Amino acid sequence: MTGERRPGRPRSEAARQAILGAAVAELKERGYAALTVEGIAARAGVGKQTIYRWWPSKADVVLTALLDLSQTTVTVPDLGSLSDDLMGFLADTFRQSGQRPVLVGLMAQALLDPVFADAFRDRFLFRRRAVLREILERAAARGEIAPGVELELLIDVVYGVLWYRLLLDHAPLDEQAGRRLADLVVRAVR
Structure with a gap:
């Protein structure tokens, strides 16, 4: 066929x-x-x-637009060190803070609509997690992450900061915040 x-x-x-x-x-x-x-x-x-x-x-249209946009604006660096890769990835990710209304709207829709929640989680949230997991796994293979560090928990911490700041808007969510978080993660995993 x-x-x-x-x-x-x-x-x-x-x-x-x-x-x-x-x-x-x-x-x-x-x-x-x-x-x-x-x-x-x-x-x-x-x-x-x-x-x-x-x-x-409309949520599905916005999700598709967001996916297209994130593929062109957030890089997946492979610069040879956890510090450089994480700094680049989180600085790019946090630089997208102009997307706050879109992301907050999509999260609200996901809370109200279980079918959309599945799509949002699978097509956007889990893809972003996979990128960060790839960066962390490369660093672990290079010996930059201490044995026994739970990568999934570390990913939750990073995205927890992102979503907490997005939803509450209580502190800056910008490139500098991304760099500070990257520095904190690098120090924590050694």
Whole structure:
């Protein structure tokens, strides 16, 4: 059955990009709570039905846009040391603090919608965890992490700081905070 087309109109990459770009633009202007599929469709120049054919909800559109954006803005450094790799990764990650309204909105949606929660966890949260795990496993293989350090707990600590600051907005979530956290982790694992 390879090569067979699914029923319906084929997906247009140009329309997909227009929708994702419109979603990001609408988010920046209106915020997640005021974001609507109607607004995204109007800005992208497509019908609502086109969006609903490809995504079940506004949260799913935003999640796809966020995934596309994170692939181009957050690097996975391999500079040969835990300190350098972690500094680069966390500085890039925390530099994305402008995404706060998007991430908080998606987390809120995940708390309300168990189906979306699964997608958010599997497609975004677990992918980000996997990147950090890769950095830590490389460092462990180089002997930079003491034996017995629980990598999963360490990953929870790093992302715990990120999400705590995102959700409460009580302290800066910027490149400098990412560097300070990286330094703390490096000192803790020795």
